[in-house]
Amino acid sequence: MIWVGIKRVIKSGFINFWRNGFVSFSSIMVVTMTLFVFTSLIFLSILTNSYLGQIKDKVDINVYFATTASEPDILALKKTIESLEQVSHVEYISRDQALKDFKIKHQDDESTLQGLDELDGNPLQAVLNIKAKEPSQYSSIAKFLESKNTLSKNDSTLVENINFHKNKQIIDRLSKILDSATKLGIALIIFFVLVSVIITFNTIRIIIFTSRDEISVMKLVGASNRYIRWPFVVSGLMYGIISALITLIAFYPILYYVNKVIANFSPGLNLVDYYATNFGQIFLIITGSGIFLGAVSSYLAVRRYLRI
Amino acid sequence: MIYYDKVSKTYADNSEALSDISFTIEAKEFVSIVGHSGAGKTTLLKMLLAEEKPTSGSVFFESVNIHKLKRNKMNRFRRRIGTIFQDFRLLPNKTAYENIAFAMEAAGRTDEEIRADVPHVLELVDLGKKLWNFPHELSGGEKQRVAIARAIVNQPDLIIADEPTGNLDPINTHEIIRILKKINDLGTTIILTTHNRGVIDALGGRVITMEGGRIVRDDKKGKYVL
Structure with a gap:
């Protein structure tokens, strides 16, 4: 039924x-x-x-190292930064890599390349590009980097420049x-x-x-x-x-x-x-x-x- | 079989449709109710179908108070009553066959019964050739005959016909009344309301006359007196 x-x-x-x-x-x-x-x-x-x-992907903090900074020191710092919970990703660009990138970028620009050849050695700095998980976390990462005395070693500065404060306003907004x-x-x-x-x-x-x-x-x-x-x-x-x-x-x-x-x-x-x-x-x-x-x-x- | 006990109905605007109505209808009777428009005939019938509730008093069907039935019992109860209306009230999107089949399906009959009974009952009302026509393809008299077929197909104890000939010409009127008389002769109680003097005089049965919500006459062998 x-x-x-x-x-x-x-x-x-x-x-x-x-x-x-x-x-x-x-x-x-x-x-x-x-x-x-x-x-x-x-x-x-x-x-x-x-x-x-x-x-979000375009926002990051770039840490520029002095040309005298040694690679093991930089990698050690990279490891410390990676261990922070706010950090999602750290990219290391060595001086050699930076030079290669620069040459590729300016391959049509003869005068720049000539100028580069006239310099002794590699004038470019090594960089760490740091990405946070959330954009709001950049300021705490920046604070950490500044307070950390690992940024200098044996009184010679390891880090020359952190470009966070320049970008701070933009990042906040x-x-x-x-x-x-x-x-x-x-x-x-x-x-x-x-x-x-x-x-x-x-x-x-x-x-x-x-x-x-x-x-x-x-x-x-x-x-x-x-x-x-x-x-x-x-x-x-x-x-x-x-x-x-x-x-x-x-x-x-x-x-x-x-x-x-x-x-x-x-x-x-x-x-x-x-x-x-x-x-x-x-x-x-x-x-x-x-x-x-x-x-x-x-x-x-x-x-x-x-x-x- | 049916007993109205001091039934009154007052609508929200204080107009009194029925006042203090009491009467009894026996099984197998053919009762006509006459009266002017607004005399309360239709309200009286709606009470019996539980479409309206009385303001006071009660209506009994075989000693059951209709207005105290639960919803599922109400459906069962309504299947024992066949209804015929002036405006036919067929389902417009169903054919003559399906209109009748629907009433049988609602009553829980099997497909075999439906296939056997529907053509038979349409044959009874002379519509054997119009099985598959939709209501809008039928004349007034044919629609009313479909409605009658639908009303009788479940073999109800009672048929309520509310001005069934109101929209029909004299020949169709005569035909519908003849069919109702035949159904009554086979043992079904019928309550009919009408304006038509000719119908009442031809039937020569019990006539209840209403006026202003009251019963003013109730004659065993009545005539149309208004």
């Missing part, structure tokens, strides 16, 4: 979906819009995260901007998700409002609430699934286009590749949201008219 009931409910859900073509069409439109907002938010947050990440950008992003996402969910719920409620006479007839014929409600939920489920499929398909060409646009200022990021590799996850989120929106809003909307 239960199976017969389920079979009948699913069948009449399908038939209603098909016969109320216009109603189904409008519902699908609304749910699709909402899912478009969801998907856009997902990719927007990926985009911003990648930008913020790139900006940047970390504030990053912070508020993240907060604003989360607030915007919550706002848009809320607005689109409310719009969908109300639209489906209005659509089902047109069926209220039908529902009252069903009640008079003696149909149980379950038997009246579930075909609507099945139709709602179909709205959700179809909307999700439309959204997932439509985003392929959209991302392809967006990718071309952003390629100019974000070379590392490929949204189409991202979509392809994370398709399973995105599919689950979008289809899940679609099913939830369609089915739950239908369920709640019908409930109003069942109280006779």
Whole structure:
């Protein structure tokens, strides 16, 4: 009996979906819009995260060593810095490496290279590039470097220059901007998700409002609430699934286009590749949201008219 | 079978639809209720379907107080009553066949029963050829016959017909009344409300006359007196 009931409910859900073509069409439109907002938010947050990440990546502290500093001393200091918990990464560029880089950078600039040749030996300094885990941690790292007396050895200065204070203002402002950008992003996402969910719920409620006479007839014929409600939920489920499929398909060409646009200022990021590799996850989120929106809003909307 | 005990209904705006109504209907009776619009006929029937609650008094169906039924028992109870309305109230997105099948499905009948009974009952009301038509493809008389078929398919104990001929021409009116009479002869209790003098005089059965929310006459072999 239960199976017969389920079979009948699913069948009449399908038939209603098909016969109320216009109603189904409008519902699908609304749910699709909402899912478009969801998907856009997902990719927007990926985009911003990648930008913020790139900006964060550009910030570092450079420690320039005196040309007299020996390599073992520098490496020892590197080890101490790496052991700090705020530090994510330390890069060592030796004097020889710095010279090579310099030559490659100026390979078309004859006069500079000639000038370099006229000097005795290598005038360039060894550098440690220090990256913090969070931009706000740079000042504590800088403080550590300055207080540390390892920076000088046997009264001869090991470190010639730390370029933190020059960058301090920029770094501070940047970390504030990053912070508020993240907060604003989360607030915007919550706002848009809320607005689109409310719009969908109300639209489906209005659509089902047109069926209220039908529902009252069903009640008079003696149909149980379950038997009246579930075909609507099945139709709602179909709205959700179809909307999700439309959204997932439509985003392929959209991302392809967006990718071309952003390629100019974000070379590392490929949204189409991202979509392809994370398709399973995105599919689950979008289809899940679609099913939830369609089915739950239908369920709640019908409930109003069942109280006779 | 049905007993109205001092039933009154006052709406929120203090208009009194029914005041102190008491009467009994026996099984297998064919009772007509007549009265002007606003006399309280429809409210009286809505009480019986539990679409409206009385302000005071109670309505009994086989000694069960209808308005104290729990929701799941209410569905069962409603399946024992077939309803026919002036505006037909068919499900617009279902064919004649599906409209009737829906009532059977709601009553928990099997697919085999549905396949066997629906064509049969549509044959009874002379709609054997219109099984797959939607309501908007049927005439008023045909719609009402689908509604009657739906009302009788679950073999109810009682049929409530609220001005079933209100939207029909004289020939269709005559046809609908003939069908209702036949159903009554087969043992189903029928309550009919109408404005139509010809219908009442042709039936020659019990007539309850209402005016201003009260019963003013109740005649065993009634005529249309207003």
